[in-house]
Structures are given as C-alpha cells and as structure tokens.
Amino acid sequence: MADKLKVDSGSRLRFGFYWAASCGGCEIAVLDVNEKILDVVANADILFWPVAMDTKYEDVRAMPDGHMDVCFFNGSIRNSEAKEIAQLLRKKSKVLVAFGSCAHHGCIPGLANLHNRREVFDTAYHREPSLDDSAGTEPKTKTRVKEGDLSLPEFFDHVFPLDRVVDVDYYLPGCPPPVPLILNAVTAIFEGNLPAKGAVLAPVKALCDECARNKHVAKKMPDIRRTWEIQADPEECFLEQGIICMGPATRAGCETRCINGNSPCTGCLGPTPEVTDQGAKMISALGSILKVDAEKEMSEEETKALLDKVKDPVGTFYMYGLASAIINHRRGK
Amino acid sequence: MSGQFEPKIAGFFCKWCTSAGADLAGTTRLKYPPNVIPVTMFCSSRVDPQYILQAFRDGADGVIIGGCHPGDCHYQAGNYKTMKRIILVKRLMQQMSIDEGRLRLEWISAAEGGKFARIIHEFTEEIRNLGPLQLAQAVAPGHGAKG
Numbered sequence: 383m384a385d386k387l388k389v390d391s392g393s394r395l396r397f398g399f400y401w402a403a404s405c406g407g408c409e410i411a412v413l414d415v416n417e418k419i420l421d422v423v424a425n426a427d428i429l430f431w432p433v434a435m436d437t438k439y440e441d442v443r444a445m446p447d448g449h450m451d452v453c454f455f456n457g458s459i460r461n462s463e464a465k466e467i468a469q470l471l472r473k474k475s476k477v478l479v480a481f482g483s484c485a486h487h488g489c490i491p492g493l494a495n496l497h498n499r500r501e502v503f504d505t506a507y508h509r510e511p512s513l514d515d516s517a518g519t520e521p522k523t524k525t526r527v528k529e530g531d532l533s534l535p536e537f538f539d540h541v542f543p544l545d546r547v548v549d550v551d552y553y554l555p556g557c558p559p560p561v562p563l564i565l566n567a568v569t570a571i572f573e574g575n576l577p578a579k580g581a582v583l584a585p586v587k588a589l590c591d592e593c594a595r596n597k598h599v600a601k602k603m604p605d606i607r608r609t610w611e612i613q614a615d616p617e618e619c620f621l622e623q624g625i626i627c628m629g630p631a632t633r634a635g636c637e638t639r640c641i642n643g644n645s646p647c648t649g650c651l652g653p654t655p656e657v658t659d660q661g662a663k664m665i666s667a668l669g670s671i672l673k674v675d676a677e678k679e680m681s682e683e684e685t686k687a688l689l690d691k692v693k694d695p696v697g698t699f700y701m702y703g704l705a706s707a708i709i710n711h712r713r714g715k
Numbered sequence: 716m717s718g719q720f721e722p723k724i725a726g727f728f729c730k731w732c733t734s735a736g737a738d739l740a741g742t743t744r745l746k747y748p749p750n751v752i753p754v755t756m757f758c759s760s761r762v763d764p765q766y767i768l769q770a771f772r773d774g775a776d777g778v779i780i781g782g783c784h785p786g787d788c789h790y791q792a793g794n795y796k797t798m799k800r801i802i803l804v805k806r807l808m809q810q811m812s813i814d815e816g817r818l819r820l821e822w823i824s825a826a827e828g829g830k831f832a833r834i835i836h837e838f839t840e841e842i843r844n845l846g847p848l849q850l851a852q853a854v855a856p857g858h859g860a861k862g
Contacts, residue, residue, distance in 0.1 A: 459855055538856060546855065659768060663764075665803045668799065669798075669799040669803070689799065692803065694810075695803060695810060696807065699807070708765060709771060709813075709850060712810070713813050
C-alpha cells in the first residue's frame with residue numbers, strides 16, 4: 383500500500399461519484415480516506431458527487447462522452463433512475479468502478495430478491511407498525527395533481543448488481559470498501575497502473591489467510607452456535623468455536639476488521655476469484671468441518687437437527703451476494 | 716412423445732459406487748428412463764454445491780447425486796460431507812421456493828444395479844410430476860437492458 387498518492391501534476395483527473403440503492407456508508411468510506419482525500423482534491427476535479435455537491439443530472443448529460451476519467455459508482459440497481467444514471471455515467475466515464483458490495487454483488491438491498499415489488503411495498507408502505515396507512519399511499523410512477531403530472535422512478539421487481547445493467551471496468555469490494563483498498567485503487571488510477579479490465583481491486587486469497595486467530599490444520603467445527611450463545615474467545619478461530627464465520631469463502635483485504643471486534647466475518651468482500659457463488663462455497667466448507675469427529679456416528683436425523691441450527695441459510699451465506707449468486711432470486715416471485 | 720414433459724436431470728455419481736452401480740444396471744440390461752445425464756465424479760463430496768445450483772440455473776429440472784453407502788466411502792468419509800452439504804442446499808432451495816424434491820441424494824453401491832434403475836425411474840417420475848423448473852433470469856426493465 384502506498385502511503386502517499388503519486389500524481390501526475392500535468393493533468394488533473396476528473397472524478398465522479400454516484401450512489402444508487404445504498405445506505406450511504408460507501409460515501410463515508412470515501413471520507414475515511416481522511417487527509418489523503420486532500421491529495422485527491424489537490425490533483426483532481428470532482429465533477430459530480432450528489433451527496434456532497436450541488437450538481438444535477440443535466441450537468442452530466444451536458445458532458446461530452448468519456449469526459450470523466452473515473453466514476454466510483456456505489457449502490458445496487460433497484461429502480462429505473464439508478465439504471466438510467468448508471469447508463470449515463472457509463473457513457474460519460476472512461477473508467478467505471480463498481481464501488482462497494484451493493485454495486486459489486488447487490489449486498490443487503492439484494493436480499494429483497496427473496497420478495498417481489500408487491501411484497502416490498504406491502505411491508506414498507508402498509509404493514510410497518512409505525513406507519514399511519516389510513517390513506518393507503520404508495521409510490522406510483524405517475525400521479526396527477528392539480529398542478530400537473532408528477533413522476534417517480536419505477537421500482538423494479540429485482541435488485542441488480544451494477545454489471546447486470548452496464549459494463550463495469552473494476553470492482554472495489556466491501557461493505558464499505560476498506561480504506562487501504564480505496565487508497566490502492568486511487569493510487570493505481572493516478573499512476574496509470576490499473577490491472578486488466580474486470581479485476582477486483584483486492585487480494586486474491588481468502589480472509590482466513592490474513593486472520594490472526596489461532597487456527598488448527600485439521601479445522602473442526604464442534605457445533606453450530608449463534609453469536610449470542612457463547613462469549614467467543616477472541617484468540618481462537620470462530621468456526622472452531624462453533625460460530626459461522628464466512629472467512630473461508632470470503633476474499634481477504636479488510637484486515638479482519640469485524641473479527642478484530644470479536645464479530646465473525648459475514649462475507650462483505652465477496653468470494654475469492656475462482657468462485658462464482660460465495661454461499662455455495664460456504665455450504666461446502668461447513669460440510670467439510672462440521673462435527674467431523676462425530677459425523678460417522680450421527681444418524682441422518684441428527685445431522686438434519688444439527689443443520690437446523692442454521693436459521694436463515696440465505697441470510698447467513700448470501701448476506702451480500704444473493705443478487706449475484708447463481709440462483710439470484712426467489713423462484714416464481 | 717409430443718406434449719409430454721420430459722424432465723432434464725443432471726446426475727453426479729461417484730466413480731467407486733454409484734457409477735459402478737450404473738454400469739451394472741447397463742450390463743444386466745435393466746431399463747430405465749434416459750432423462751438423467753450422468754457425470755462421474757471421484758467422490759460425491761467432490762460435487763461442489765455450485766454445480767448443483769448451476770445445473771438448476773442452466774435448465775436441469777432435477778439433480779441427483781449418488782455416493783457410496785455410509786461407511787463404504789472409498790475416501791473414508793466423503794459421503795458424510797456430501798450429506799451435510801445436500802441438507803443445507805435443500806434448506807437454501809426452500810427459501811428460494813424451489814421444491815427440495817428436485818434434489819436427491821442416494822447411496823447406491825457397485826452391486827446395486829437394480830437399485831440404480833429403480834431410483835432413476837422414481838426420480839424421473841417425481842420430477843415429471845413437479846413439472847419444469849423454469850428458473851427465468853431477471854432483466855432490468857427499460858431501454859438498453861443488458862440482462
């Protein structure tokens with residue numbers, strides 16, 4: 383990791399940032415770069431950044447194609463506005479980076495792929511206990527009022543990662559992307575040192591590789607326990623304590639920030655390079671290590687009862703990756 | 716056969732037991748439906764859950780995995796790993812509204828040609844009754860859909 387950004391002072395790079403269906407955490411991650419953001423500002427022009435600057439879509443539309451050197455796009459594609467702006471920014475940017483887990487894999491918004499638009503609307507606009515639903519109001523793409531027609535973007539039935547609607551040049555994984563990875567990426571951009579198109583700008587090994595906890599060669603998971611059931615020993619591997627940790631199926635690069643807080647990995651950096659489906663790989667890993675000492679004595683019923691302790695397989699194994707999984711939405715929803 | 720739904724079934728069979736059982740079914744001239752496309756693996760535990768999901772996504776209406784009976788695994792304990800994985804994949808399928816009956820794990824030994832033929836019969840009919848899986852891929856509406 384470079385400590386200081388090396389910049390070609392001859393030309394100022396033009397940056398854009400955008401957020402689609404996201405929580406705003408990725409925007410904070412950009413600010414977490416702290417004083418190094420000043421190096422960026424000193425050597426780049428930020429042309430478009432809705433969270434921080436008063437620029438309009440019209441300003442982007444007025445740019446020549448390929449005008450922006452780099453666009454960091456965070457958030458998944460949930461509605462027609464996000465899709466339209468993704469297509470616009472693709473056209474106006476030389477390099478489009480899917481920034482963060484939502485743009486990369488769909489992330490938490492992607493879990494809505496277990497439901498359809500109707501179910502999402504019913505929950506969000508009618509059934510929430512804190513709502514006054516007496517008027518039955520919900521978003522419509524067009525509403526006539528006495529002053530004229532009002533329009534809203536169309537809410538899709540599905541959540542899509544960015545690369546399902548436009549070509550993406552690079553991916554910065556994480557929820558949000560770890561600061562060292564952001565700095566590496568920005569440095570590579572300034573130095574004109576980016577890898578081949580399509581690369582994920584992060585290490586290629588699994589998280590276990592950079593995890594400092596004690597691990598044993600023959601990894602054995604004694605049971606399935608939820609985090610509140612035990613006080614996890616901060617020195618020992620979570621899996622060896624019975625807590626599902628997504629480390630074996632997750633890309634390294636976060637410097638084990640959750641694990642350092644004695645919380646197991648939930649998988650936000652997505653799968654390692656050769657893997658398509660992170661959840662399937664974690665299921666595979668659990669099959670290999672769960673109760674290996676007792677597996678031969680256990681009946682099928684006992685094994686099923688043990689695995690029943692995984693209360694929410696999709697939420698556990700696909701917390702971030704459902705929208706980009708091999709099967710990425712509920713059937714017939 | 717026009718009009719009748721012919722299920723497409725992917726079969727992953729271990730080399731040491733189930734594939735040998737399939738050979739025995741063949742050499743003893745047992746008849747069974749041609750709906751299963753068999754793939755021989757070294758061990759049922761070599762069946763990555765990704766293969767199962769990809770088979771469904773790519774048009775399989777059912778997936779059957781065959782391994783050695785418990786205690787008989789050529790690699791000692793591969794089939795126990797498989798059992799745990801298949802239980803979890805079935806849980807996953809439930810959440811995704813895919814009938815878990817579309818995935819079947821069977822222990823079939825090299826001596827059980829008859830069992831192989833019977834299971835393939837049974838499973839083909841079960842999948843026929845469940846109908847086509849039809850996992851459509853969603854496409855974002857609007858212009859320029861990349862899909």
